[in-house]
Amino acid sequence: MEKNKREEKREGSNSMANSTFSDQVMVPAGFSTSLSGIYDMPCDEKGSSSSLGFMDMLGIGQDFGPSLFDLLHTPLTPPQALPSPATSAVPESMTSEVVNTPATPNSCSISSSSTEAANEENQCKAAEEEDQDQEKAKKQFMQYCSNNEVLSCFGVGYRQLKPKKKNPKRQREPRFAFMTKSEVDHLDDGYRWRKYGQKAVKNSPFPRSYYRCTTAACGVKKRVERSSDDPSTVVTTYEGTHTHPCPVTPRGSIGMQPEAASFGGGGGGASFLIPQPHYQVQQQQQQLQPYFHNQTVVPSFDFNSTTTITNSSSPYTNPFLQQERRFVPSPSSSTLFRDHGLLQDMVAPPQMRKEMKEEQLDQKV
DNA sequence: CGCTTTTGACCTGCGC
DNA sequence: GCGCAGGTCAAAAGCG
Numbered sequence: 001m002e003k004n005k006r007e008e009k010r011e012g013s014n015s016m017a018n019s020t021f022s023d024q025v026m027v028p029a030g031f032s033t034s035l036s037g038i039y040d041m042p043c044d045e046k047g048s049s050s051s052l053g054f055m056d057m058l059g060i061g062q063d064f065g066p067s068l069f070d071l072l073h074t075p076l077t078p079p080q081a082l083p084s085p086a087t088s089a090v091p092e093s094m095t096s097e098v099v100n101t102p103a104t105p106n107s108c109s110i111s112s113s114s115t116e117a118a119n120e121e122n123q124c125k126a127a128e129e130e131d132q133d134q135e136k137a138k139k140q141f142m143q144y145c146s147n148n149e150v151l152s153c154f155g156v157g158y159r160q161l162k163p164k165k166k167n168p169k170r171q172r173e174p175r176f177a178f179m180t181k182s183e184v185d186h187l188d189d190g191y192r193w194r195k196y197g198q199k200a201v202k203n204s205p206f207p208r209s210y211y212r213c214t215t216a217a218c219g220v221k222k223r224v225e226r227s228s229d230d231p232s233t234v235v236t237t238y239e240g241t242h243t244h245p246c247p248v249t250p251r252g253s254i255g256m257q258p259e260a261a262s263f264g265g266g267g268g269g270a271s272f273l274i275p276q277p278h279y280q281v282q283q284q285q286q287q288l289q290p291y292f293h294n295q296t297v298v299p300s301f302d303f304n305s306t307t308t309i310t311n312s313s314s315p316y317t318n319p320f321l322q323q324e325r326r327f328v329p330s331p332s333s334s335t336l337f338r339d340h341g342l343l344q345d346m347v348a349p350p351q352m353r354k355e356m357k358e359e360q361l362d363q364k365v
Numbered sequence: 366c367g368c369t370t371t372t373g374a375c376c377t378g379c380g381c
Numbered sequence: 382g383c384g385c386a387g388g389t390c391a392a393a394a395g396c397g
Contacts, residue, residue: 194368195371196388196390197371197388197389198371198372199388199389201387202385202386208387208388210389214368223388366397367397368395368396369395369396370395371395372391372392372393372394373392373393374389374391374392375389375390376387376388376390377387377388378386378387378388379385379386379387380385381382381384381385
C-alpha cells in the first residue's frame with residue numbers, strides 16, 4: 001500500500017530516476033569519493049569535459065574583468081545594490097555575454113522549413129531557458145559567496161539527466177558546490193530549508209545532510225557535508241535555482257535594512273540578490289577568525305587541478321592558491337579586498353588560461 | 366499545534 | 382543478477 005503510494009509519487013515527480021552524473025570534475029583530494037562524479041561541467045558537443053565551465057557561467061572571457069572577490073565584498077548600496085530584475089548585480093563585464101547575448105552556440109537561426117522552424121524554435125527556447133538557468137545559478141552562487149566565506153568553489157555546472165527515449169531533450173539542473181570554513185554545517189543563506197535526509201558517507205566520519213527549500217514549488221536542494229580531511233570545512237552543494245524571492249526569516253530579518261529587504265523581492269531573476277545583513281557577515285567573519293588566524297585564504301576557484309591539492313592539513317596548499325594568498329578575512333579587511341580587486345586574483349594558472357583561450361577560439365570558429 | 370529533525374526503510378543507478 | 386552506495390520518503394519524535 002505504502003509502496004504503491006511511493007511509486008505513484010515517484011512517477012509523478014521523480015527527477016532523479018533517470019539521472020546520471022558524468023564528467024567527474026574538480027573534487028579536491030581528500031574529500032570523500034562520494035563527492036566525485038556529481039558535478040557536471042557543461043560539455044562541448046564532442047562530449048569532452050570543458051574547462052570553460054564556471055568561467056563561462058560567469059561570462060568571463062579572455063579579457064578578465066574585475067575580481068569576483070572584489071564583487072563579493074563590495075558593499076551593496078544603492079543604486080548598485082538595486083539592479084533591475086532584468087539585470088544582474090554582477091558587473092556588466094562579467095555578465096554581458098550571458099545576459100545580453102546568447103552565450104551558447106544555440107543561438108536561434110532561421111530555418112528553411114516550417115516544421116524545422118518549429119523545432120528550432122523549441123530548441124531556441126530550451127537554449128534560452130538553459131541560459132536563464134545558468135544566469136540564475138550564477139546569481140545564486142554570487143549571492144551565496146557574498147553571504148558566506150566561500151573559500152573555494154570546486155564544482156559548478158549541471159547535473160545531467162539521462163535523456164528519455166522518446167524525449168531526448170537534455171534536462172539539466174544547475175548545480176554548484178563550494179567549500180566554506182564554518183563551525184556550523186548548515187549555513188544561513190537567507191532561505192529556509194527543511195532537512196529531509198541524512199546519510200553516512202563512505203570513507204568519511206561525517207554524515208551528509210540533505211535539505212530542500214521549504215517554499216512550495218521550489219525544488220531547490222542542497223547537500224551539506226563536512227570534509228573528512230578538514231573537519232572545519234563544510235562542503236555545500238546547491239542544486240537548482242530558487243523560483244521565488246528570499247523569504248525574510250526571523251534570523252535574517254534582524255537588522256535588515258529596508259533596501260536590503262526589498263532587494264530580493266524584485267522578481268524571480270533577482271531572487272538571489274539579497275544582501276546579508278552586515279552584522280551577520282561580521283559575525284560570521286568573527287566566527288571564522290579561529291580558523292584563519294594562522295592562515296590566510298582566498299576564495300578561489302579550483303578549476304581543474306584536484307591533484308595539486310594534496311596536503312591533508314589544508315586544501316589551500318594548492319600552489320596556485322598559495323600564490324594568491326593575500327587576503328585575511330576579518331571584519332576590518334573588506335576594504336583590503338577591494339584594494340586587490342582584480343580578477344586575476346582568482347583566474348586559473350597561465351597554462352589553464354591558455355587552454356581556456358584556445359577553447360574559446362575554437363568556439364568562435 | 367505546526368514545523369523541523371531524526372532515522373530506518375526503500376528505491377535507483379552503477380560496477381562487477 | 383547481485384551488492385553497494387547515494388538519494389529519498391515518511392512516520393515518529395522533538396521543539397518552540
